[in-house]
Amino acid sequence: MPKLILVRHGQSQWNLENRFTGWWDVDLTDKGLTEAKAAGALMKDKGVLPTTCFTSLQTRAIRTLNLALEEAGRLWLPVTKDWRLNERHYGGLTGLNKQETRDKHGDEQVHIWRRSFDVPPPPMEPGSEYDPGADPRYDGIDVPYTESLKLTIERVLPYWESDILPVLTSGETVIISAHGNSLRALVKHLSNISDDNITGLEIPTGQPIVYDFDDNMMPGERYYLKDS
Ligand SMILES: O=C(O)[C@@H](CO)OP(=O)(O)O
DSSP states (O other): OOEEEEEEOOOBHHHHTTBOOTTSOOOBOHHHHHHHHHHHHHHHHHTOOOSEEEEOSSHHHHHHHHHHHHHTTOTTSOEEEOGGGSOOOOGGGTTOBHHHHHHHHOHHHHHHHHHOSSOOOOOOOTTSTTOGGGOGGGTTSOOOSOOOHHHHHHHHHHHIIIIIHHHHHTTOEEEEEEOHHHHHHHHHHHTTOOTTGGGGOOOOTTOOEEEEBOTTOOBOOOEEGGGO
């Protein structure tokens, strides 16, 4: 039975500092490193071991994957990295402190920017401090200036259909190490969650989520590996 494992990267430096992160490339904290290793130990304990891997182009997700694989004894697995699994782009909010932004713009406005389905944050100024546009890892890619969840879904789902689903269908156990909002996009699709209800879904860091697929490639209920 094909199995899909989703893991959100461990705590990042800007998760800790409560800053809007998006495409900015921050690393894991010590807690994040521990969470990533624990995810790998859990996979090993439960005997749920990936056979192929996908991740974003962002250090926090790549390192989480590597640490988890090392702990599970599977550092040798093939890994595909793709920008379409990146976090949603936080536009002009990137780098700002979330509490200070609430104090300035109000709780409601910040909630809309963070969790509405289709309202993107204000766009980033091209060439500004946290614009990743000139980063060589994005050569040849139209780096966005902001993204709502809806826009994130519009790049995650085509990649899921074209590159990940066929591998899963061939019988592999796939792990995707990614981000709060790129994983929210996938869970919304796989668990058939409405545009309104997706705002309430929070994906914890470093906690593997599993979907078992049936013979027709229909996903079952998602569950946390720790609860299985
Ligand atoms: O800052 C971000 O990029 C994301 C994920 O950490 O935050 P939010 O919870 O606001 O989607």
